[in-house]
Amino acid sequence: MKKITRRSFLAAAGVSAAALALTACGGSSNSAASTSTAASSTAASAAGDATAAANDPKVTLVYAEVNPLDTIVGQTGSHFKEKVEELSGGSVVVDVQASGVLGSENDVLDAILGGSTSIDISRISAFALTSYGCNKSKLLSIPFTFENRAHFWNFANSELAPEFLNEPQELGLPVRGIFYGEEGFRHFFTVKPVSGIADFKGLKLRVSNDPVMNGLVEGLGAVQAVITDNAWGKLTENQQAAIMEAGADTQAFNADLSETAENKVLDELKSSGCNVVDVPDKAPWQEACQKVISENTSDQAELYQQLLDMKA
Numbered sequence: 001m002k003k004i005t006r007r008s009f010l011a012a013a014g015v016s017a018a019a020l021a022l023t024a025c026g027g028s029s030n031s032a033a034s035t036s037t038a039a040s041s042t043a044a045s046a047a048g049d050a051t052a053a054a055n056d057p058k059v060t061l062v063y064a065e066v067n068p069l070d071t072i073v074g075q076t077g078s079h080f081k082e083k084v085e086e087l088s089g090g091s092v093v094v095d096v097q098a099s100g101v102l103g104s105e106n107d108v109l110d111a112i113l114g115g116s117t118s119i120d121i122s123r124i125s126a127f128a129l130t131s132y133g134c135n136k137s138k139l140l141s142i143p144f145t146f147e148n149r150a151h152f153w154n155f156a157n158s159e160l161a162p163e164f165l166n167e168p169q170e171l172g173l174p175v176r177g178i179f180y181g182e183e184g185f186r187h188f189f190t191v192k193p194v195s196g197i198a199d200f201k202g203l204k205l206r207v208s209n210d211p212v213m214n215g216l217v218e219g220l221g222a223v224q225a226v227i228t229d230n231a232w233g234k235l236t237e238n239q240q241a242a243i244m245e246a247g248a249d250t251q252a253f254n255a256d257l258s259e260t261a262e263n264k265v266l267d268e269l270k271s272s273g274c275n276v277v278d279v280p281d282k283a284p285w286q287e288a289c290q291k292v293i294s295e296n297t298s299d300q301a302e303l304y305q306q307l308l309d310m311k312a
Contacts, residue, residue: 051087052238053089053238053242056091056236056238056239059092059234060092060095062097064121065099065100066098066099066104066123069096069099073123075257077123079249080225080247080250081096083249092242102119105125120231121178121226121228122225122226124223124226125222126141126224127222129167129173134168136163139304142292142293143289143292144285144293145308146307154311175229177224178226
């Protein structure tokens with residue numbers, strides 16, 4: 001595990017400002033409606049007036065994204081760019097460098113830790129942060145932690161969410177969170193080895209004719225966008241407020257985008273002849289994973305239970 005010895009930093013006000021790609025298994029369709037509640041209060045409390053930022057000195061922030069722009073997280077990054085530039089009156093320009101041109105998530109984090117000023121903002125998975133000592137982040141990728149979308153958004157908009165976002169600062173990672181969310185893909189478990197072919201984003205995915213939607217969500221990965229202390233310090237209070245307000249808007253945008261994209265994939269699978277089977281009782285699946293769950297949560301049992309208790 002990489003040890004963090006860099007200086008600690010102050011958290012941005014209301015670090016649960018926005019969210020990235022949510023496609024949690026077995027989610028309800030109305031869960032996205034509540035995603036901007038906490039984010040809205042965050043933006044409202046941010047220092048300064050975002051509209052006043054237009055007269056501030058111009059700043060360009062480089063945003064690192066490992067995925068292409070046509071992916072959910074890529075589109076979310078583009079939306080964030082547009083909102084920041086709109087709300088800052090053009091005084092803050094976000095230069096989105098996608099498709100991993102600036103390296104992997106760990107490359108980006110290593111660069112930041114090494115004092116590089118070439119990257120200002122990056123969309124980072126919580127799981128990637130575990131390599132840098134962020135143990136709490138591990139809980140967000142445990143199988144069956146979140147029952148559905150509503151459960152996840154209950155957490156993301158709760159007072160508990162900043163505890164996870166603030167963990168890097170406690171370890172001295174010189175970045176602060178500006179928005180937060182979850183990404184992943186539904187997992188298609190093969191009941192019998194009769195394969196069909198689904199084409200999603202140009203990738204050929206081999207799935208069963210009877211894919212089972214068991215809600216496992218072991219592909220779930222919480223993500224957050226972080227901005228370096230150095231970049232945050234370049235911004236005026238008005239520009240910082242614009243960043244936070246843009247994050248709040250991006251949360252709602254992403255929640256809708258990710259759910260719509262997931263439903264589209266499911267519709268395509270069904271229309272191609274797949275019999276998509278939803279599993280209402282997840283208990284047997286949870287029991288099968290209990291050893292893995294226990295081994296990875298026993299040292300933070302109380303915190304993990306708080307996550308479980310947030311189900312809708």
